[in-house]
Amino acid sequence: MNKIFLFLICLLTSNLLEAQQNVYAFRVSFKNKNGTLSFADSLQFLSQTALNRRSKQGISLDSTDLPIVQHYIDTTVIVSNAIGVHNKSKWFNQIVVLTYDSSKVADILALPIVQDVKLVAVSTLGNFKMKSNEEKKIDKFPDVEPITVKKTRGTxxxxxxxxxxxxxxxxxxxxxxxxxxxxxxxxxxxxxxxxxxxxxxxxxxxxxxxxxxxxxxxxxxxxxxxxxxxxxxxxxxxxxxxxxxxxxxxxxxxxxxxxxxxxxxxxxxxxxxxxxxxxxxxxxxxxxxxxxxxxxxxxxxxxxxxxxxxxxxxxxxxxxxxxxxxxxxxxxxxxxxxxxxxxxxxxxxxxxxxxxxxxxxxxxxxxxxxxxxxxxxxxxxxxxxxxxxxxxxxxxxxxxxxxxxxxxxxxxxxxxxxxxxxxxxxxxxxxxxxxxxxxxxxxxxxxxxxxxxxxxxxxxxxxxxxxxxxxxxxxxxxxxxDIQNINYHFALYPNPTNGIFTVNSFNQQQDLFSYTIMDLQGKVIKQSDRVYQNGFTSDALNHLPSGTYILLLSTHHQIYSTKIIKQ
CATH class of the missing domain: 3.40.50.200 (Peptidase S8/S53 domain)
Known part of the structure; x- marks a missing residue:
């Protein structure tokens, strides 16, 4: 009887100490994805619905869609003495591991597969895991006949x-x-x-x-x-x-x-x-x-x-x-x-x-x-x-x-x-x-x-x-x-500008483009002598008087035009 009581006391004490002990969350970034799945296995990491959404918008798969190498995850868990992997990101090729031992960061960094390690949280385990007595039974909502939301007047x-x-x-x-x-x-x-x-x-x-x-x-x-x-x-x-x-x-x-x-x-x-x-x-x-x-x-x-x-x-x-x-x-x-x-x-x-x-x-x-x-x-x-x-x-x-x-x-x-x-x-x-x-x-x-x-x-x-x-x-x-000029999206900022402005390209096809600046009479003031893909920063308006100008961004498909204001 005393042994059982002593065992229960030890168990409760252990659980209490664990609940109060700090857990360290480290974000671990990996250097590569050597040995991961191929694009041919896309249905293993993306649903058909996701692939359909990409296809509808002309978006191709790329390396950020491929999973993290499982061996990298397993190795990091062992070296960090992790109590769990809290997050995984294929987009940025990184995970977040939870460990009681903050000194393990040096061991993680020493791994040849690891690019970087960053501490992203310090808390107790209960703040990373839901208590079992807090979570009620998770049931699907009852199946019933669908209710039709009727068309109504907006009043x-x-x-x-x-x-x-x-x-x-x-x-x-x-x-x-x-x-x-x-x-x-x-x-x-x-x-x-x-x-x-x-x-x-x-x-x-x-x-x-x-x-x-x-x-x-x-x-x-x-x-x-x-x-x-x-x-x-x-x-x-x-x-x-x-x-x-x-x-x-x-x-x-x-x-x-x-x-x-x-x-x-x-x-x-x-x-x-x-x-x-x-x-x-x-x-x-x-x-x-x-x-x-x-x-x-x-x-x-x-x-x-x-x-x-x-x-x-x-x-x-x-x-x-x-x-x-x-x-x-x-x-x-x-x-x-x-x-x-x-x-x-x-x-x-x-x-x-x-x-x-x-x-x-x-x-x-x-x-x-x-x-x-x-x-x-x-x-x-x-x-x-x-x-x-x-x-x-x-x-x-x-x-x-x-x-x-x-x-x-x-x-x-x-x-x-x-x-x-x-x-x-x-x-x-x-x-x-x-x-x-x-x-x-x-x-x-x-x-x-x-x-x-x-x-x-x-x-x-x-x-x-x-x-x-x-x-x-x-x-x-x-x-x-109106919709024609929206097929290719460019972000222009700041606008109005004091003279220096930036253009970022977000068109889905990643087309190359060039730019031309004109005044409102159609006179060409500046024409780029190179092409861009992701964007550029220009001081082309620095020497110009205040006023409104036209910025033309040209891809091999079409020309996008917008007004740019020089203050």
């Missing part, structure tokens, strides 16, 4: 308290045409989705089986409805798109399919959350998701990793891991909408990452009158206009913790409101690429013409291209003369 009687926010972007116009997001796959990256499995606002979503996948990448479990995580944020965000209670509250994409991914850890703010976001993005890509909605953003990290925090200069669109990840997702054919952040009125002042991403569609917030409402200022550190667009974020209506509609504020809610509307637009225009979709939404914005004409750039870094009109975007896309 407050239909949308209830959500009418103002969909009316602002003219998303109800798309609903009236019958486009409510059917067939569009939206991955939602957030902190928790508790009550999505129980609130009546999501009953249609559950009954139709349109929650297609879920995973908590922060705590390594498929369960995403934990009541132990003190946040309803993910559920609030979901309601802006997915809720369906006619006359009470209807979201902007009530018929879309949803993929619920937790990437944010509520217990800490560490760089590993970027790795979680990366894991979710790769899973979304491999499944064949069309869109990512992320109401998350980062700049500062907690001690002892506070020195890994970002400065504004780091937010240049392609430096942080999470921005590179978001850009990569777009390169794979996924439309990424990310919240601008809410730091505009605070000491930080600027946007957060990955909203700074070159290829990311960043969303700021306005009030009901269309006035800026404290979202982070753009541009990104490279001068690119951010946000791309704005939507209602001050006193936006959402589904609250009591499962009833309530008001809250932030770009966290402006983003899904607009993302859901864009999903309906993509349903209506399924042949568009992500770049075309992004550009027509910008072109429909309330500030697009004044930015293009250079008549008023005063709100460029608070409102971006303004409040989109999604039915206007539909009209733009169905006008062949």
């Amino acid at each position: 407050p009687l239909t949308y209830g308290t959500a009418f103002q926010q969909i009316d602002m972007i003219n998303g109800d116009c798309l609903h009236d045409m019958g486009y409510k997001g059917e067939g569009i796959k939206i991955a939602v990256f957030d902190v928790n989705f508790r009550r999505v499995d129980s609130c009546n606002a999501y009953s249609t979503l559950r009954q139709q089986g349109r929650i297609k996948d879920s995973y908590d990448f922060a705590r390594d479990t498929p369960f995403v409805y934990s009541m132990g995580v003190p946040s309803d944020h993910g559920m609030n965000v979901m309601g802006c798109m997915a809720a369906y209670e006619p006359g009470t509250y209807v979201g902007t994409a009530p018929n879309a399919d949803f993929y619920l991914y937790i990437t944010e850890a509520s217990a800490y703010e560490f760089p590993i959350e970027e790795d979680n976001w990366l894991s979710a993005a790769e899973r979304a890509d491999s499944i064949g998701v069309d869109m990512i909605n992320s109401s998350l953003g980062y700049n500062k990290f907690d001690a002892p990793l506070h020195l890994s925090s970002y400065t504004y200069a780091d937010l240049n669109g392609h430096k942080t891991l999470i921005a590179k990840t978001a850009n990569m997702a777009v390169a794979k054919g996924i439309f990424v909408a990310n919240a601008q952040g809410n730091e505009g009125a605070g000491a930080w002042h600027y946007l957060l990452t990955p909203a700074d991403g070159d290829s990311v569609f960043s969303v700021g917030s306005v009030d009901g009158s269309g006035i800026w409402a404290s979202s982070g200022y753009g541009p990104n550190a490279s001068g690119q206009i951010k946000p791309d667009a704005v939507a209602l974020g001050k006193a936006a209506m959402l589904i609250g913790g009591d499962c009833a509609p309530g008001a809250s504020s932030g770009s966290s809610f402006a983003t899904p409101i607009l993302c859901g509307g864009i999903a309906c637009l993509w349903q209506a225009l399924p042949t568009l690429t992500t770049w075309q979709l992004r550009q027509i939404v910008r072109m429909s914005g309330s500030k697009y013409s004044v930015l293009e004409n250079g008549t008023d750039s005063s709100t460029a870094f608070t409102l971006g291209y303004g409040i989109p009109n999604l039915c206007k975007a539909f009209e733009i896309a169905t006008n062949t003369s």
